[in-house]
Amino acid sequence: MEIALYIIFGILGGIVGGMGMGGGTLLIPLLTIFLSVEQKVAQGINLLVFLPMAVVALIIHFKNKMVVTKGIWWIIIPGVLSSVGFAFLASLLNGDVLKNLFGSYLILIAVYEVCSLIFEK
Amino acid sequence: MLVYLTLVKIPSILNKNKKKQDNNYVKKFKDKLILILSGIAIGIANGFFGGGGGMICVPLLEKVLKIDNKKSHSTALAVMLPITLLSAIIYILKVSISWDIFGIVCGGFVLGGLAGAILLNKLNGKIVRFIFILIILAAGIRLLI
Numbered sequence: 001m002e003i004a005l006y007i008i009f010g011i012l013g014g015i016v017g018g019m020g021m022g023g024g025t026l027l028i029p030l031l032t033i034f035l036s037v038e039q040k041v042a043q044g045i046n047l048l049v050f051l052p053m054a055v056v057a058l059i060i061h062f063k064n065k066m067v068v069t070k071g072i073w074w075i076i077i078p079g080v081l082s083s084v085g086f087a088f089l090a091s092l093l094n095g096d097v098l099k100n101l102f103g104s105y106l107i108l109i110a111v112y113e114v115c116s117l118i119f120e121k
Numbered sequence: 122m123l124v125y126l127t128l129v130k131i132p133s134i135l136n137k138n139k140k141k142q143d144n145n146y147v148k149k150f151k152d153k154l155i156l157i158l159s160g161i162a163i164g165i166a167n168g169f170f171g172g173g174g175g176m177i178c179v180p181l182l183e184k185v186l187k188i189d190n191k192k193s194h195s196t197a198l199a200v201m202l203p204i205t206l207l208s209a210i211i212y213i214l215k216v217s218i219s220w221d222i223f224g225i226v227c228g229g230f231v232l233g234g235l236a237g238a239i240l241l242n243k244l245n246g247k248i249v250r251f252i253f254i255l256i257i258l259a260a261g262i263r264l265l266i
Contacts, residue, residue, distance in 0.1 A: 003225060010226040014233020019241050021253055024172025027226070029260035037222065043171025044212030045223050047205050049230040050172070054202045061195035068188045068196045074156035075163065075181070075200050079174070082164025083208040090169045091215035103264030105170050110258040112176075117250060 005035060010049070017053070024050065025109055032099065039099045040091065155185050167201070168208040175201050 013027030024046040031042040061067050090098060159181045163174035178200050182193035212218065 006222060006225040007229040010229020011233035011236070013226075014230040014235075015237035015240065016233075016249075016253060017230070018234040018237020019244075019246070019249065021250060025176075025257055026253065026260075027230070028171060029257070029264060031222075031226070033260060033263055037219075040171075040212070040216040041218055041222075044209065044216050044218045045226055046172045047167065047209040047212055048218070048223055049227045050201070050205050051209060052227065053231060053234050054198050054205070057195070058198050058202065061198065066192050066195040067199045068182075068186070068192055069199070071156065071186050072182075072196065072200050074153055075160040075178070076203055078157045078160035079164040079167075079200070079204040080207050082161040083168035083174075083204045084164075084211055086165050086168030087208040087211035088168075088215070090171075091211065099264050102170055103261045105166075105173070106257045106261030106264065109173060109176065110254050110261060113250065113254045113257075116180075117247065117254075 002035065009034070013046075013049070014053075017050075025106060028102065029106065039095045039102060043090065043098075043102075152185050156181070159185075163200075164204060164208075167204055168211070171208075171212070174204060 009027060009030040012030065013024070016026050017024070027046050027049070028039075028042045031037040031045065032039055037045075058067070159177055163177050166172065166177060167174040175197050178197040179193050182188045182196050182200075183190060186193075188196055
């Protein structure tokens with residue numbers, strides 16, 4: 001039964017991710033709330049499942065010349081540095097504190113999404 | 122006439138050009154600053170919260186680097202891959218990931234990813250987004266209580 005839920009949540013996250021809406025923000029709370037996976041573990045799993053999908057998709061996108069490389073290093077280099085630092089910080093934090101912060105983060109994203117939905121109209 | 126040209130007209134043209142260049146330079150500098158700061162924010166999202174950096178990345182590419190909507194989605198993957206790879210390595214080293222769970226979820230995720238890519242054209246994007254917002258809002262509140 002649990003295995004079925006893991007697969008279903010994976011599929012749900014994948015669908016949302018495949019539609020380009022941030023599958024991770026869905027997968028992490030599904031894992032922690034319904035299957036009581038530890039917050040940090042769920043975060044790590046979400047980062048890891050992104051990798052094979054991104055590699056496959058990128059090979060196709062590069063072949064179709066859909067990737068613009070000009071200027072992106074200005075994002076990638078600071079991004080890599082800060083992600084490594086903040087991943088360390090997250091690993092040091094208590095799981096429950098991280099869970100609360102993540103909850104606020106989700107609400108923030110929801111508010112942002114609502115705003116962008118309204119502005120698009 | 123000649124005097125007028127050399128003393129007033131030419132310097133003013135030069136000055137105008139210089140001012141234009143200055144503006145351009147300031148704009149480029151500002152853009153780079155935005156890119157760097159957003160890069161840091163993407164790193165915080167992915168490193169600290171384990172995801173969501175792509176949500177910052179796509180509009181950033183569209184608005185600052187002026188990449189069109191479709192290409193900005195694929196380019197965002199290229200930006201997110203190295204950032205996610207490095208933070209994933211930290212999680213592997215510092216957090217004990219359960220690889221059984223990873224294997225099962227990953228299988229589902231790939232299937233779902235394919236389905237999502239196919240469904241993208243068939244489902245109403247706005248309704249799906251609305252459901253997505255409701256779910257993460259509920260999840261966020263649940264995590265805070």
